[in-house]
Amino acid sequence: MRDYVPKIIGEESFEHYIGPYRGYDPTTDPSTSNVFATAAFRFGHGTISPILQRLNESFQMHEHFPHLRISSTFFSPWRIVKEGGIEPTLRGTIGTPASTASANMLLTEEVTERLIVVNNSQFTDLASLNLQRGRDHGLPGYNDWRSFCGLERIKTLEGLKEVVRDYRVAEKILQLYKNPDNIDVWLGGLVEDTLPGSRTGPLNACLIGKQMKAFRDGDRFWWEADGMFSQQQKDELLNGSLSRIICDNSNIREVHTDSFRFGKFPNDYLSCDHMPSINLEAWREEKSRDLVQCGTPRQIKNGDFILSSTSGKLVALYSCYHGFKLKGAAAIICEENRWSNQPPQCTGT
The missing domain is CATH 2.10.70.10 (Complement Module, domain 1)
Structure with missing residues:
Protein backbone atom coordinates (compact mmCIF):
# COMPACT_ATOMS: atom_id res chain seq x y z
CA MET A 1 0.00 0.00 0.00
CA ARG A 2 2.85 2.39 0.74
CA ASP A 3 5.51 1.32 -1.76
CA TYR A 4 3.61 -0.24 -4.68
CA VAL A 5 0.08 1.11 -5.15
CA PRO A 6 1.01 4.83 -5.48
CA LYS A 7 3.44 3.95 -8.27
CA ILE A 8 0.75 1.99 -10.12
CA ILE A 9 -2.15 4.45 -9.96
CA GLY A 10 -0.15 7.65 -9.34
CA GLU A 11 0.11 9.81 -6.23
CA GLU A 12 -2.83 12.01 -7.24
CA SER A 13 -5.19 9.03 -7.75
CA PHE A 14 -3.93 7.50 -4.50
CA GLU A 15 -4.93 10.62 -2.58
CA HIS A 16 -8.27 10.84 -4.40
CA TYR A 17 -9.42 7.22 -4.14
CA ILE A 18 -7.58 5.95 -1.05
CA GLY A 19 -6.30 8.80 1.08
CA PRO A 20 -5.00 8.61 4.66
CA TYR A 21 -6.12 5.82 6.98
CA ARG A 22 -9.01 6.82 9.28
CA GLY A 23 -9.47 3.53 11.11
CA TYR A 24 -11.50 0.35 10.67
CA ASP A 25 -14.89 0.87 9.04
CA PRO A 26 -17.28 -2.04 9.78
CA THR A 27 -19.61 -0.87 6.99
CA THR A 28 -16.92 -1.40 4.31
CA ASP A 29 -16.99 -4.73 2.46
CA PRO A 30 -13.37 -5.84 1.94
CA SER A 31 -14.29 -8.59 -0.56
CA THR A 32 -12.47 -8.66 -3.88
CA SER A 33 -14.71 -7.24 -6.61
CA ASN A 34 -15.29 -9.13 -9.83
CA VAL A 35 -14.08 -6.29 -12.04
CA PHE A 36 -10.87 -5.87 -10.02
CA ALA A 37 -9.89 -9.53 -10.16
CA THR A 38 -11.11 -10.20 -13.68
CA ALA A 39 -10.04 -7.02 -15.46
CA ALA A 40 -8.50 -4.04 -13.65
CA PHE A 41 -5.65 -5.74 -11.78
CA ARG A 42 -4.78 -7.71 -14.89
CA PHE A 43 -3.31 -4.46 -16.23
CA GLY A 44 -0.05 -6.08 -15.12
CA HIS A 45 -0.12 -8.37 -18.15
CA GLY A 46 0.76 -5.29 -20.17
CA THR A 47 3.90 -4.73 -18.07
CA ILE A 48 5.45 -8.16 -18.76
CA SER A 49 8.84 -7.89 -20.46
CA PRO A 50 9.57 -10.38 -23.27
CA ILE A 51 13.03 -10.97 -21.80
CA LEU A 52 13.95 -12.32 -18.36
CA GLN A 53 17.17 -10.54 -17.47
CA ARG A 54 19.76 -12.40 -15.40
CA LEU A 55 22.48 -10.26 -13.87
CA ASN A 56 25.70 -10.92 -11.98
CA GLU A 57 26.88 -9.33 -8.72
CA SER A 58 27.85 -6.16 -10.61
CA PHE A 59 24.35 -5.98 -12.14
CA GLN A 60 25.76 -6.73 -15.59
CA MET A 61 24.76 -9.53 -17.96
CA HIS A 62 25.60 -12.82 -16.25
CA GLU A 63 28.67 -14.56 -17.67
CA HIS A 64 27.25 -18.08 -17.28
CA PHE A 65 23.49 -17.60 -17.40
CA PRO A 66 22.37 -15.39 -20.31
CA HIS A 67 19.03 -13.62 -20.58
CA LEU A 68 16.02 -15.77 -21.46
CA ARG A 69 12.88 -15.23 -23.47
CA ILE A 70 9.90 -15.43 -21.13
CA SER A 71 8.37 -18.31 -23.11
CA SER A 72 11.40 -20.49 -22.30
CA THR A 73 10.85 -20.02 -18.55
CA PHE A 74 7.22 -21.19 -18.27
CA PHE A 75 6.99 -24.13 -15.84
CA SER A 76 10.78 -24.37 -15.71
CA PRO A 77 11.71 -24.10 -12.02
CA TRP A 78 14.74 -26.26 -12.76
CA ARG A 79 16.38 -23.15 -14.21
CA ILE A 80 16.49 -21.61 -10.74
CA VAL A 81 17.89 -24.79 -9.19
CA LYS A 82 20.41 -25.56 -11.92
CA GLU A 83 21.28 -22.09 -13.21
CA GLY A 84 22.67 -19.99 -10.39
CA GLY A 85 19.78 -19.89 -7.93
CA ILE A 86 17.24 -17.09 -7.54
CA GLU A 87 19.81 -14.28 -7.26
CA PRO A 88 20.50 -13.65 -11.01
CA THR A 89 16.76 -13.45 -11.66
CA LEU A 90 16.12 -11.15 -8.68
CA ARG A 91 18.91 -8.85 -9.77
CA GLY A 92 17.44 -8.78 -13.27
CA THR A 93 14.04 -7.88 -11.87
CA ILE A 94 15.15 -4.99 -9.68
CA GLY A 95 18.09 -3.90 -11.86
CA THR A 96 16.28 -3.53 -15.19
CA PRO A 97 13.90 -0.71 -16.19
CA ALA A 98 10.28 -1.73 -16.62
CA SER A 99 8.99 -2.14 -20.16
CA THR A 100 7.36 0.94 -21.65
CA ALA A 101 3.68 0.36 -22.31
CA SER A 102 2.04 1.62 -25.50
CA ALA A 103 -1.47 1.33 -26.89
CA ASN A 104 -0.28 -0.33 -30.10
CA MET A 105 1.72 -3.01 -28.27
CA LEU A 106 -0.23 -3.90 -25.14
CA LEU A 107 1.14 -7.39 -24.51
CA THR A 108 4.37 -9.01 -25.63
CA GLU A 109 4.01 -11.81 -28.18
CA GLU A 110 5.69 -14.07 -25.62
CA VAL A 111 2.30 -14.28 -23.85
CA THR A 112 -0.03 -13.82 -26.83
CA GLU A 113 1.65 -16.27 -29.20
CA ARG A 114 3.70 -18.62 -27.00
CA LEU A 115 1.93 -18.86 -23.65
CA ILE A 116 1.98 -22.36 -22.16
CA VAL A 117 -0.89 -23.63 -20.01
CA VAL A 118 -0.73 -26.86 -17.99
CA ASN A 119 -2.36 -29.87 -19.68
CA ASN A 120 -2.66 -28.01 -22.99
CA SER A 121 -0.35 -29.07 -25.81
CA GLN A 122 -0.96 -25.88 -27.82
CA PHE A 123 0.20 -22.32 -27.22
CA THR A 124 -2.40 -19.99 -25.70
CA ASP A 125 -3.14 -16.27 -26.07
CA LEU A 126 -3.28 -14.41 -22.74
CA ALA A 127 -5.18 -11.43 -24.22
CA SER A 128 -7.90 -13.73 -25.58
CA LEU A 129 -8.15 -15.47 -22.21
CA ASN A 130 -8.61 -12.14 -20.44
CA LEU A 131 -11.30 -10.96 -22.85
CA GLN A 132 -13.22 -14.21 -22.64
CA ARG A 133 -12.91 -14.36 -18.85
CA GLY A 134 -14.56 -10.94 -18.57
CA ARG A 135 -17.43 -12.13 -20.74
CA ASP A 136 -17.76 -15.41 -18.84
CA HIS A 137 -18.01 -13.40 -15.61
CA GLY A 138 -20.68 -11.16 -17.08
CA LEU A 139 -18.74 -7.94 -16.59
CA PRO A 140 -20.44 -4.77 -17.87
CA GLY A 141 -18.59 -3.00 -20.69
CA TYR A 142 -15.89 -0.36 -20.61
CA ASN A 143 -18.31 2.59 -20.82
CA ASP A 144 -20.42 1.35 -17.89
CA TRP A 145 -17.35 1.23 -15.68
CA ARG A 146 -16.30 4.72 -16.79
CA SER A 147 -19.72 5.92 -15.62
CA PHE A 148 -19.24 4.03 -12.34
CA CYS A 149 -16.00 5.95 -11.78
CA GLY A 150 -17.51 9.31 -12.68
CA LEU A 151 -15.64 9.47 -15.98
CA GLU A 152 -17.21 10.66 -19.21
CA ARG A 153 -18.67 7.92 -21.40
CA ILE A 154 -17.02 7.45 -24.79
CA LYS A 155 -19.55 8.18 -27.52
CA THR A 156 -17.51 8.86 -30.65
CA LEU A 157 -14.25 7.97 -32.34
CA GLU A 158 -12.90 11.39 -31.40
CA GLY A 159 -13.75 10.72 -27.76
CA LEU A 160 -11.90 7.39 -27.86
CA LYS A 161 -8.90 9.01 -29.55
CA GLU A 162 -8.80 11.52 -26.72
CA VAL A 163 -8.36 8.87 -24.00
CA VAL A 164 -6.20 6.44 -26.00
CA ARG A 165 -3.88 9.09 -27.49
CA ASP A 166 -3.15 6.76 -30.44
CA TYR A 167 -5.47 7.49 -33.34
CA ARG A 168 -4.76 4.30 -35.28
CA VAL A 169 -5.43 2.13 -32.24
CA ALA A 170 -8.68 3.98 -31.49
CA GLU A 171 -9.82 3.52 -35.08
CA LYS A 172 -8.95 -0.18 -35.02
CA ILE A 173 -10.90 -0.73 -31.79
CA LEU A 174 -14.05 0.93 -33.11
CA GLN A 175 -13.67 -0.92 -36.38
CA LEU A 176 -13.76 -4.19 -34.44
CA TYR A 177 -16.35 -3.30 -31.77
CA LYS A 178 -18.58 -1.06 -33.95
CA ASN A 179 -19.92 0.79 -30.89
CA PRO A 180 -18.02 2.17 -27.84
CA ASP A 181 -20.55 0.44 -25.53
CA ASN A 182 -19.33 -2.94 -26.82
CA ILE A 183 -15.70 -2.48 -25.74
CA ASP A 184 -14.53 -4.98 -23.10
CA VAL A 185 -13.51 -3.38 -19.82
CA TRP A 186 -10.12 -5.13 -19.68
CA LEU A 187 -9.14 -3.82 -23.12
CA GLY A 188 -10.61 -0.36 -22.58
CA GLY A 189 -8.81 0.12 -19.29
CA LEU A 190 -5.52 -1.09 -20.75
CA VAL A 191 -5.44 1.15 -23.84
CA GLU A 192 -6.11 4.38 -21.95
CA ASP A 193 -3.18 6.78 -21.86
CA THR A 194 -1.42 6.48 -18.50
CA LEU A 195 -1.76 9.19 -15.86
CA PRO A 196 1.35 11.18 -14.86
CA GLY A 197 3.62 9.15 -12.60
CA SER A 198 1.56 5.96 -12.96
CA ARG A 199 1.29 2.74 -14.94
CA THR A 200 -2.49 2.94 -15.45
CA GLY A 201 -5.08 5.14 -17.12
CA PRO A 202 -7.98 6.88 -15.33
CA LEU A 203 -10.33 3.86 -15.31
CA ASN A 204 -7.92 1.30 -13.89
CA ALA A 205 -6.61 3.88 -11.41
CA CYS A 206 -10.17 4.27 -10.15
CA LEU A 207 -11.01 0.55 -9.99
CA ILE A 208 -7.72 -0.40 -8.35
CA GLY A 209 -7.84 2.56 -5.95
CA LYS A 210 -11.40 1.81 -4.78
CA GLN A 211 -10.52 -1.85 -4.24
CA MET A 212 -7.36 -1.10 -2.27
CA LYS A 213 -9.26 1.31 -0.02
CA ALA A 214 -11.87 -1.40 0.64
CA PHE A 215 -9.13 -3.95 1.40
CA ARG A 216 -7.65 -1.56 3.96
CA ASP A 217 -10.67 0.11 5.57
CA GLY A 218 -12.78 -3.06 5.78
CA ASP A 219 -10.04 -5.12 7.42
CA ARG A 220 -10.42 -5.11 11.20
CA PHE A 221 -6.97 -6.67 11.49
CA TRP A 222 -5.28 -4.00 9.36
CA TRP A 223 -1.90 -3.27 10.92
CA GLU A 224 -2.75 0.40 11.58
CA ALA A 225 -6.13 -0.38 13.20
CA ASP A 226 -6.58 0.40 16.90
CA GLY A 227 -5.45 -2.40 19.19
CA MET A 228 -3.46 -4.34 16.59
CA PHE A 229 0.03 -3.11 17.45
CA SER A 230 1.63 -0.72 19.90
CA GLN A 231 3.05 2.54 18.55
CA GLN A 232 6.56 1.17 18.97
CA GLN A 233 5.63 -1.89 16.92
CA LYS A 234 4.04 0.26 14.20
CA ASP A 235 7.21 2.33 14.02
CA GLU A 236 9.24 -0.86 13.52
CA LEU A 237 6.85 -2.20 10.87
CA LEU A 238 7.44 0.97 8.84
CA ASN A 239 11.07 -0.15 8.50
CA GLY A 240 9.96 -3.16 6.49
CA SER A 241 10.43 -3.10 2.71
CA LEU A 242 10.76 -5.35 -0.31
CA SER A 243 14.45 -4.46 -0.40
CA ARG A 244 14.86 -5.69 3.17
CA ILE A 245 13.03 -8.92 2.33
CA ILE A 246 15.42 -9.50 -0.59
CA CYS A 247 18.39 -8.92 1.73
CA ASP A 248 17.05 -11.34 4.32
CA ASN A 249 16.09 -14.12 1.92
CA SER A 250 18.82 -14.19 -0.71
CA ASN A 251 22.55 -13.85 -1.12
CA ILE A 252 22.18 -10.41 -2.70
CA ARG A 253 24.11 -7.92 -0.56
CA GLU A 254 23.34 -4.61 -2.33
CA VAL A 255 19.88 -3.39 -3.26
CA HIS A 256 18.08 -0.22 -4.24
CA THR A 257 16.48 1.42 -1.20
CA ASP A 258 13.10 1.01 -2.94
CA SER A 259 13.05 -2.10 -5.11
CA PHE A 260 9.90 -0.89 -6.88
CA ARG A 261 11.97 1.90 -8.45
CA PHE A 262 14.75 1.48 -10.98
CA GLY A 263 18.16 2.79 -10.03
CA LYS A 264 21.62 2.50 -11.54
CA PHE A 265 24.22 0.30 -9.88
CA PRO A 266 26.23 1.12 -7.80
CA ASN A 267 25.34 4.80 -7.24
CA ASP A 268 21.68 4.20 -6.35
CA TYR A 269 22.30 1.04 -4.35
CA LEU A 270 22.81 0.48 -0.64
CA SER A 271 24.52 -2.30 1.27
CA CYS A 272 22.12 -4.65 3.06
CA ASP A 273 24.09 -3.89 6.23
CA HIS A 274 22.66 -0.36 6.11
CA MET A 275 19.14 -1.24 4.97
CA PRO A 276 16.56 -0.50 7.72
CA SER A 277 15.11 -3.62 9.33
CA ILE A 278 12.39 -4.49 11.82
CA ASN A 279 13.63 -4.80 15.41
CA LEU A 280 11.62 -7.65 16.91
CA GLU A 281 12.47 -6.48 20.44
CA ALA A 282 9.31 -4.36 20.14
CA TRP A 283 7.34 -7.62 20.42
CA ARG A 284 9.12 -8.98 23.48
CA GLU A 285 6.55 -9.92 26.13
CA GLU A 286 7.12 -9.44 29.83
CA LYS A 287 6.67 -12.50 32.01
CA SER A 288 3.42 -12.55 33.96
Whole structure:
Protein backbone atom coordinates (compact mmCIF):
# COMPACT_ATOMS: atom_id res chain seq x y z
CA MET A 1 0.00 0.00 0.00
CA ARG A 2 2.85 2.39 0.74
CA ASP A 3 5.51 1.32 -1.76
CA TYR A 4 3.61 -0.24 -4.68
CA VAL A 5 0.08 1.11 -5.15
CA PRO A 6 1.01 4.83 -5.48
CA LYS A 7 3.44 3.95 -8.27
CA ILE A 8 0.75 1.99 -10.12
CA ILE A 9 -2.15 4.45 -9.96
CA GLY A 10 -0.15 7.65 -9.34
CA GLU A 11 0.11 9.81 -6.23
CA GLU A 12 -2.83 12.01 -7.24
CA SER A 13 -5.19 9.03 -7.75
CA PHE A 14 -3.93 7.50 -4.50
CA GLU A 15 -4.93 10.62 -2.58
CA HIS A 16 -8.27 10.84 -4.40
CA TYR A 17 -9.42 7.22 -4.14
CA ILE A 18 -7.58 5.95 -1.05
CA GLY A 19 -6.30 8.80 1.08
CA PRO A 20 -5.00 8.61 4.66
CA TYR A 21 -6.12 5.82 6.98
CA ARG A 22 -9.01 6.82 9.28
CA GLY A 23 -9.47 3.53 11.11
CA TYR A 24 -11.50 0.35 10.67
CA ASP A 25 -14.89 0.87 9.04
CA PRO A 26 -17.28 -2.04 9.78
CA THR A 27 -19.61 -0.87 6.99
CA THR A 28 -16.92 -1.40 4.31
CA ASP A 29 -16.99 -4.73 2.46
CA PRO A 30 -13.37 -5.84 1.94
CA SER A 31 -14.29 -8.59 -0.56
CA THR A 32 -12.47 -8.66 -3.88
CA SER A 33 -14.71 -7.24 -6.61
CA ASN A 34 -15.29 -9.13 -9.83
CA VAL A 35 -14.08 -6.29 -12.04
CA PHE A 36 -10.87 -5.87 -10.02
CA ALA A 37 -9.89 -9.53 -10.16
CA THR A 38 -11.11 -10.20 -13.68
CA ALA A 39 -10.04 -7.02 -15.46
CA ALA A 40 -8.50 -4.04 -13.65
CA PHE A 41 -5.65 -5.74 -11.78
CA ARG A 42 -4.78 -7.71 -14.89
CA PHE A 43 -3.31 -4.46 -16.23
CA GLY A 44 -0.05 -6.08 -15.12
CA HIS A 45 -0.12 -8.37 -18.15
CA GLY A 46 0.76 -5.29 -20.17
CA THR A 47 3.90 -4.73 -18.07
CA ILE A 48 5.45 -8.16 -18.76
CA SER A 49 8.84 -7.89 -20.46
CA PRO A 50 9.57 -10.38 -23.27
CA ILE A 51 13.03 -10.97 -21.80
CA LEU A 52 13.95 -12.32 -18.36
CA GLN A 53 17.17 -10.54 -17.47
CA ARG A 54 19.76 -12.40 -15.40
CA LEU A 55 22.48 -10.26 -13.87
CA ASN A 56 25.70 -10.92 -11.98
CA GLU A 57 26.88 -9.33 -8.72
CA SER A 58 27.85 -6.16 -10.61
CA PHE A 59 24.35 -5.98 -12.14
CA GLN A 60 25.76 -6.73 -15.59
CA MET A 61 24.76 -9.53 -17.96
CA HIS A 62 25.60 -12.82 -16.25
CA GLU A 63 28.67 -14.56 -17.67
CA HIS A 64 27.25 -18.08 -17.28
CA PHE A 65 23.49 -17.60 -17.40
CA PRO A 66 22.37 -15.39 -20.31
CA HIS A 67 19.03 -13.62 -20.58
CA LEU A 68 16.02 -15.77 -21.46
CA ARG A 69 12.88 -15.23 -23.47
CA ILE A 70 9.90 -15.43 -21.13
CA SER A 71 8.37 -18.31 -23.11
CA SER A 72 11.40 -20.49 -22.30
CA THR A 73 10.85 -20.02 -18.55
CA PHE A 74 7.22 -21.19 -18.27
CA PHE A 75 6.99 -24.13 -15.84
CA SER A 76 10.78 -24.37 -15.71
CA PRO A 77 11.71 -24.10 -12.02
CA TRP A 78 14.74 -26.26 -12.76
CA ARG A 79 16.38 -23.15 -14.21
CA ILE A 80 16.49 -21.61 -10.74
CA VAL A 81 17.89 -24.79 -9.19
CA LYS A 82 20.41 -25.56 -11.92
CA GLU A 83 21.28 -22.09 -13.21
CA GLY A 84 22.67 -19.99 -10.39
CA GLY A 85 19.78 -19.89 -7.93
CA ILE A 86 17.24 -17.09 -7.54
CA GLU A 87 19.81 -14.28 -7.26
CA PRO A 88 20.50 -13.65 -11.01
CA THR A 89 16.76 -13.45 -11.66
CA LEU A 90 16.12 -11.15 -8.68
CA ARG A 91 18.91 -8.85 -9.77
CA GLY A 92 17.44 -8.78 -13.27
CA THR A 93 14.04 -7.88 -11.87
CA ILE A 94 15.15 -4.99 -9.68
CA GLY A 95 18.09 -3.90 -11.86
CA THR A 96 16.28 -3.53 -15.19
CA PRO A 97 13.90 -0.71 -16.19
CA ALA A 98 10.28 -1.73 -16.62
CA SER A 99 8.99 -2.14 -20.16
CA THR A 100 7.36 0.94 -21.65
CA ALA A 101 3.68 0.36 -22.31
CA SER A 102 2.04 1.62 -25.50
CA ALA A 103 -1.47 1.33 -26.89
CA ASN A 104 -0.28 -0.33 -30.10
CA MET A 105 1.72 -3.01 -28.27
CA LEU A 106 -0.23 -3.90 -25.14
CA LEU A 107 1.14 -7.39 -24.51
CA THR A 108 4.37 -9.01 -25.63
CA GLU A 109 4.01 -11.81 -28.18
CA GLU A 110 5.69 -14.07 -25.62
CA VAL A 111 2.30 -14.28 -23.85
CA THR A 112 -0.03 -13.82 -26.83
CA GLU A 113 1.65 -16.27 -29.20
CA ARG A 114 3.70 -18.62 -27.00
CA LEU A 115 1.93 -18.86 -23.65
CA ILE A 116 1.98 -22.36 -22.16
CA VAL A 117 -0.89 -23.63 -20.01
CA VAL A 118 -0.73 -26.86 -17.99
CA ASN A 119 -2.36 -29.87 -19.68
CA ASN A 120 -2.66 -28.01 -22.99
CA SER A 121 -0.35 -29.07 -25.81
CA GLN A 122 -0.96 -25.88 -27.82
CA PHE A 123 0.20 -22.32 -27.22
CA THR A 124 -2.40 -19.99 -25.70
CA ASP A 125 -3.14 -16.27 -26.07
CA LEU A 126 -3.28 -14.41 -22.74
CA ALA A 127 -5.18 -11.43 -24.22
CA SER A 128 -7.90 -13.73 -25.58
CA LEU A 129 -8.15 -15.47 -22.21
CA ASN A 130 -8.61 -12.14 -20.44
CA LEU A 131 -11.30 -10.96 -22.85
CA GLN A 132 -13.22 -14.21 -22.64
CA ARG A 133 -12.91 -14.36 -18.85
CA GLY A 134 -14.56 -10.94 -18.57
CA ARG A 135 -17.43 -12.13 -20.74
CA ASP A 136 -17.76 -15.41 -18.84
CA HIS A 137 -18.01 -13.40 -15.61
CA GLY A 138 -20.68 -11.16 -17.08
CA LEU A 139 -18.74 -7.94 -16.59
CA PRO A 140 -20.44 -4.77 -17.87
CA GLY A 141 -18.59 -3.00 -20.69
CA TYR A 142 -15.89 -0.36 -20.61
CA ASN A 143 -18.31 2.59 -20.82
CA ASP A 144 -20.42 1.35 -17.89
CA TRP A 145 -17.35 1.23 -15.68
CA ARG A 146 -16.30 4.72 -16.79
CA SER A 147 -19.72 5.92 -15.62
CA PHE A 148 -19.24 4.03 -12.34
CA CYS A 149 -16.00 5.95 -11.78
CA GLY A 150 -17.51 9.31 -12.68
CA LEU A 151 -15.64 9.47 -15.98
CA GLU A 152 -17.21 10.66 -19.21
CA ARG A 153 -18.67 7.92 -21.40
CA ILE A 154 -17.02 7.45 -24.79
CA LYS A 155 -19.55 8.18 -27.52
CA THR A 156 -17.51 8.86 -30.65
CA LEU A 157 -14.25 7.97 -32.34
CA GLU A 158 -12.90 11.39 -31.40
CA GLY A 159 -13.75 10.72 -27.76
CA LEU A 160 -11.90 7.39 -27.86
CA LYS A 161 -8.90 9.01 -29.55
CA GLU A 162 -8.80 11.52 -26.72
CA VAL A 163 -8.36 8.87 -24.00
CA VAL A 164 -6.20 6.44 -26.00
CA ARG A 165 -3.88 9.09 -27.49
CA ASP A 166 -3.15 6.76 -30.44
CA TYR A 167 -5.47 7.49 -33.34
CA ARG A 168 -4.76 4.30 -35.28
CA VAL A 169 -5.43 2.13 -32.24
CA ALA A 170 -8.68 3.98 -31.49
CA GLU A 171 -9.82 3.52 -35.08
CA LYS A 172 -8.95 -0.18 -35.02
CA ILE A 173 -10.90 -0.73 -31.79
CA LEU A 174 -14.05 0.93 -33.11
CA GLN A 175 -13.67 -0.92 -36.38
CA LEU A 176 -13.76 -4.19 -34.44
CA TYR A 177 -16.35 -3.30 -31.77
CA LYS A 178 -18.58 -1.06 -33.95
CA ASN A 179 -19.92 0.79 -30.89
CA PRO A 180 -18.02 2.17 -27.84
CA ASP A 181 -20.55 0.44 -25.53
CA ASN A 182 -19.33 -2.94 -26.82
CA ILE A 183 -15.70 -2.48 -25.74
CA ASP A 184 -14.53 -4.98 -23.10
CA VAL A 185 -13.51 -3.38 -19.82
CA TRP A 186 -10.12 -5.13 -19.68
CA LEU A 187 -9.14 -3.82 -23.12
CA GLY A 188 -10.61 -0.36 -22.58
CA GLY A 189 -8.81 0.12 -19.29
CA LEU A 190 -5.52 -1.09 -20.75
CA VAL A 191 -5.44 1.15 -23.84
CA GLU A 192 -6.11 4.38 -21.95
CA ASP A 193 -3.18 6.78 -21.86
CA THR A 194 -1.42 6.48 -18.50
CA LEU A 195 -1.76 9.19 -15.86
CA PRO A 196 1.35 11.18 -14.86
CA GLY A 197 3.62 9.15 -12.60
CA SER A 198 1.56 5.96 -12.96
CA ARG A 199 1.29 2.74 -14.94
CA THR A 200 -2.49 2.94 -15.45
CA GLY A 201 -5.08 5.14 -17.12
CA PRO A 202 -7.98 6.88 -15.33
CA LEU A 203 -10.33 3.86 -15.31
CA ASN A 204 -7.92 1.30 -13.89
CA ALA A 205 -6.61 3.88 -11.41
CA CYS A 206 -10.17 4.27 -10.15
CA LEU A 207 -11.01 0.55 -9.99
CA ILE A 208 -7.72 -0.40 -8.35
CA GLY A 209 -7.84 2.56 -5.95
CA LYS A 210 -11.40 1.81 -4.78
CA GLN A 211 -10.52 -1.85 -4.24
CA MET A 212 -7.36 -1.10 -2.27
CA LYS A 213 -9.26 1.31 -0.02
CA ALA A 214 -11.87 -1.40 0.64
CA PHE A 215 -9.13 -3.95 1.40
CA ARG A 216 -7.65 -1.56 3.96
CA ASP A 217 -10.67 0.11 5.57
CA GLY A 218 -12.78 -3.06 5.78
CA ASP A 219 -10.04 -5.12 7.42
CA ARG A 220 -10.42 -5.11 11.20
CA PHE A 221 -6.97 -6.67 11.49
CA TRP A 222 -5.28 -4.00 9.36
CA TRP A 223 -1.90 -3.27 10.92
CA GLU A 224 -2.75 0.40 11.58
CA ALA A 225 -6.13 -0.38 13.20
CA ASP A 226 -6.58 0.40 16.90
CA GLY A 227 -5.45 -2.40 19.19
CA MET A 228 -3.46 -4.34 16.59
CA PHE A 229 0.03 -3.11 17.45
CA SER A 230 1.63 -0.72 19.90
CA GLN A 231 3.05 2.54 18.55
CA GLN A 232 6.56 1.17 18.97
CA GLN A 233 5.63 -1.89 16.92
CA LYS A 234 4.04 0.26 14.20
CA ASP A 235 7.21 2.33 14.02
CA GLU A 236 9.24 -0.86 13.52
CA LEU A 237 6.85 -2.20 10.87
CA LEU A 238 7.44 0.97 8.84
CA ASN A 239 11.07 -0.15 8.50
CA GLY A 240 9.96 -3.16 6.49
CA SER A 241 10.43 -3.10 2.71
CA LEU A 242 10.76 -5.35 -0.31
CA SER A 243 14.45 -4.46 -0.40
CA ARG A 244 14.86 -5.69 3.17
CA ILE A 245 13.03 -8.92 2.33
CA ILE A 246 15.42 -9.50 -0.59
CA CYS A 247 18.39 -8.92 1.73
CA ASP A 248 17.05 -11.34 4.32
CA ASN A 249 16.09 -14.12 1.92
CA SER A 250 18.82 -14.19 -0.71
CA ASN A 251 22.55 -13.85 -1.12
CA ILE A 252 22.18 -10.41 -2.70
CA ARG A 253 24.11 -7.92 -0.56
CA GLU A 254 23.34 -4.61 -2.33
CA VAL A 255 19.88 -3.39 -3.26
CA HIS A 256 18.08 -0.22 -4.24
CA THR A 257 16.48 1.42 -1.20
CA ASP A 258 13.10 1.01 -2.94
CA SER A 259 13.05 -2.10 -5.11
CA PHE A 260 9.90 -0.89 -6.88
CA ARG A 261 11.97 1.90 -8.45
CA PHE A 262 14.75 1.48 -10.98
CA GLY A 263 18.16 2.79 -10.03
CA LYS A 264 21.62 2.50 -11.54
CA PHE A 265 24.22 0.30 -9.88
CA PRO A 266 26.23 1.12 -7.80
CA ASN A 267 25.34 4.80 -7.24
CA ASP A 268 21.68 4.20 -6.35
CA TYR A 269 22.30 1.04 -4.35
CA LEU A 270 22.81 0.48 -0.64
CA SER A 271 24.52 -2.30 1.27
CA CYS A 272 22.12 -4.65 3.06
CA ASP A 273 24.09 -3.89 6.23
CA HIS A 274 22.66 -0.36 6.11
CA MET A 275 19.14 -1.24 4.97
CA PRO A 276 16.56 -0.50 7.72
CA SER A 277 15.11 -3.62 9.33
CA ILE A 278 12.39 -4.49 11.82
CA ASN A 279 13.63 -4.80 15.41
CA LEU A 280 11.62 -7.65 16.91
CA GLU A 281 12.47 -6.48 20.44
CA ALA A 282 9.31 -4.36 20.14
CA TRP A 283 7.34 -7.62 20.42
CA ARG A 284 9.12 -8.98 23.48
CA GLU A 285 6.55 -9.92 26.13
CA GLU A 286 7.12 -9.44 29.83
CA LYS A 287 6.67 -12.50 32.01
CA SER A 288 3.42 -12.55 33.96
CA ARG A 289 3.50 -12.34 37.76
CA ASP A 290 2.31 -15.96 38.04
CA LEU A 291 5.04 -17.18 35.69
CA VAL A 292 7.66 -15.35 37.72
CA GLN A 293 6.36 -16.94 40.97
CA CYS A 294 5.84 -20.49 39.66
CA GLY A 295 8.71 -20.51 37.19
CA THR A 296 8.68 -21.86 33.65
CA PRO A 297 7.00 -25.31 33.43
CA ARG A 298 9.38 -28.21 32.89
CA GLN A 299 9.92 -29.44 29.36
CA ILE A 300 9.02 -33.07 28.64
CA LYS A 301 10.64 -35.58 26.31
CA ASN A 302 8.78 -36.16 23.04
CA GLY A 303 6.27 -33.44 23.81
CA ASP A 304 5.74 -29.75 24.49
CA PHE A 305 3.42 -27.31 26.26
CA ILE A 306 1.66 -24.01 25.71
CA LEU A 307 0.70 -21.46 28.35
CA SER A 308 -2.92 -20.44 28.70
CA SER A 309 -5.18 -18.66 31.17
CA THR A 310 -8.26 -20.34 32.61
CA SER A 311 -10.49 -18.60 35.19
CA GLY A 312 -7.70 -16.12 35.83
CA LYS A 313 -5.12 -18.84 36.55
CA LEU A 314 -2.01 -19.65 34.53
CA VAL A 315 -2.22 -23.12 32.99
CA ALA A 316 0.38 -25.20 31.16
CA LEU A 317 -1.25 -27.47 28.56
CA TYR A 318 0.92 -30.41 27.49
CA SER A 319 0.70 -32.50 24.33
CA CYS A 320 2.81 -35.25 22.76
CA TYR A 321 4.42 -35.40 19.38
CA HIS A 322 2.91 -37.66 16.74
CA GLY A 323 3.39 -41.33 17.63
CA PHE A 324 3.52 -40.78 21.42
CA LYS A 325 0.79 -41.07 24.06
CA LEU A 326 0.24 -38.73 27.00
CA LYS A 327 0.51 -40.33 30.45
CA GLY A 328 -0.61 -38.17 33.36
CA ALA A 329 -2.54 -34.89 33.61
CA ALA A 330 -2.47 -32.88 30.39
CA ALA A 331 -2.83 -29.58 32.30
CA ILE A 332 -1.02 -28.28 35.37
CA ILE A 333 -2.07 -25.06 37.15
CA CYS A 334 0.02 -22.35 38.79
CA GLU A 335 -1.38 -22.17 42.36
CA GLU A 336 0.14 -20.74 45.53
CA ASN A 337 3.44 -19.99 43.83
CA ARG A 338 3.92 -23.56 42.51
CA TRP A 339 2.64 -25.88 39.82
CA SER A 340 -0.19 -28.15 40.93
CA ASN A 341 1.30 -31.39 39.56
CA GLN A 342 4.34 -32.84 37.94
CA PRO A 343 4.34 -32.64 34.15
CA PRO A 344 2.98 -35.66 32.28
CA GLN A 345 5.07 -38.08 30.24
CA CYS A 346 4.94 -39.02 26.58
CA THR A 347 5.32 -42.73 26.03
CA GLY A 348 5.77 -44.64 22.80
CA THR A 349 2.71 -46.39 21.34
